[in-house]
Amino acid sequence: MVTTAGLVLSGCGQGGEQNNNVIDYWLWDTQQMPAYQQCADLFQEENPEYTVNVTQTGWGDYWQRLTAGFLADTGPDVFVNHVSRYPQYADLDVLLPLDEQPATADQREDDYAEGLTDIWTGSDGHRYGSPKDWDTIAMFYNNQHLEDAGVSPEELGSLEWNPEDGGSFEATIAHLTVDSNGVRGDEPGFDKDNVAVYGLGLSDAGGGTFGQGQWSAFANSNGWQATDTPLWGTEYNYDDPQLHETLDWYFGLSDKGYMPRFGQFNEDDGTLQQLMSGSVAVVTDGSWMIPAYAGNESVDVGTARLPAGPNGTAPSMINGLADSISAETDNPEAAAQWVEFLGSEQCQSVVAEAAVVFPAREDAVERTEDIWREQGINTEAFTGPIDDGDTFFMPVTSHGADVTALTGPAFQEIWADRPPSAEVLDPMNGAINDLFIADAAAQED
Structure with a gap:
């Protein structure tokens, strides 16, 4: 202020x-x-x-x-x-x-x-x-971990998820998870408290305001839209049950041992460091990170499309x-x-x-794609959602700083303490929307 x-x-x-x-x-x-x-x-x-x-x-x-x-x-x-x-x-x-x-x-x-x-x-x-x-979002994976698990890149790029049992996506992430005794997450005797390799990485305190590189695509493919209109909305929808069930499933992966718990890695150990260290098999991240992943010759990295959700799409946030x-x-x-x-x-x-x-510019993208393909990066994982019309905007609204200040701690709490997301997000959503109600009242005056 x-x-x-x-x-x-x-x-x-x-x-x-x-x-x-x-x-x-x-x-x-x-x-x-x-x-x-x-x-x-x-x-x-x-x-x-x-x-x-x-x-x-x-x-x-x-x-x-x-x-x-x-x-x-x-x-x-x-x-x-x-x-x-x-x-x-x-x-x-x-x-x-x-x-x-x-x-x-x-x-x-x-x-x-x-x-x-x-x-x-x-x-x-x-x-x-x-x-x-x-930029758009896709999955980056450690190819050695996929080979060890018998999962092909084509299989990883054609998965689906749902908030009830996680679908084939959760089943694959569970299989890619390995505990310190070599037992996989979908095998009897798996020790979720002593994990050597997580199937899915996570950082950035739970995704912040919109979960851009984390949970945004899952929520969108489950029917959630952050605001009442794609751009310049005046009402946020963090109280939507479709978001709640998405987040309860998503962060629940850490309860099962398939994804790191809050604080499992140091703050500086983002998804790039998690993947390159061999600590995780798959991460979701943005196309702006391609040079960092492709430039590390110690790990054979590939890319794949995000899983399709209950609404049948495999969307990506575009920014x-x-x-x-x-x-x-x-x-x-x-x-x-x-x-x-x-x-x-x-x-x-x-x-x-x-x-x-x-x-x-449309006339410049192809050259970048050619360079990245020469480095072994499947650019279709990032361009495919655009070609298919399966993208959605990062929300653009007034009060951005206020929204960020309220949402950041909320999503961190959901990951760290694991309360039902509705208990945290419903009152927060009311506080955010009060800002826009005050704007409308001021204009009337």
Whole structure:
């Protein structure tokens, strides 16, 4: 609340002594830094009157530094934005509408992966981000563990689940689980309290707000939608019984010994470390992690589609980052020209060649797929849901920071203490929706 009030009162943007010919560009991903520095060099060759300064800050400090920059007039002209953050910035009028800038007004929706421009269109109809990449979720697996269990990649990629008995997915995860005596999770005598290899990995304190890389696809395939509308909803559905039964089944895998209990691994031991150490057989994770999994030569890693759920689909949450312009940039024209270049075929081809993420432009994705296939990664596990129309948006709503503050501890509690999820989520859902009720009341007044 203090931060929000400060932004409202103080404004944000570049200080008066800034050089109007210098474009400050901020991002958080160190893996993407080289590609965007190359784009900056190409942009400067075509526009010698401008200099682009690219600054990388780790995710943990990025948003704090960005907010402080808005407050102190020391922020960037252009920065990489996330859908969980931009609604608040849009509400506070610290973002420049791209559809009102000559250089970015005519960006074509069909140049980019389907739905990406929808994500970055605000509730007021203005566009606040130029798509730069996209991601979906799939399974990564340790091929040696699959071979030892007699499970083929094709079998793993064609499983189904349900909240009653977990279906063939739970049966396979149980079979991939091995205790310290070599007994598998589906065999008599399995010791769930002394597990050597878990069938399914889990980290990130239970998935946070939307369970993006953890339980989101299971809940969606069981009929759950986070908000009343896919984008810019005003009512959350954490009190939905379909979500409750999904989560009770999902986190119940840890009770059975098929998935780690809360605190089983150190906080720094994410799903990547769990898989690479041989401690788990399968993890669910995002396409942005492909280079990390593929780059570790000590483990033969493969990918597979997520299991189909009760509604017959095998969906994946789709998300996409974008470039936004600070509303107080000293040179909106230069900033917009840089943003337009970032989303152009020329820059996106550089991003594709770096093979760190799927580029936002349709004409650049194929090159990234080719590179990853050469590294042994089955990209269909990530592109298939898009081709089949089995994707759903990461929710975009107001009050994102408040929702995150409430949901993070709640999902951690569900994993750590294992209460019925309804006991935790129902009152929390009421507190979240009260925020939107207060908004509606304020508008009426």
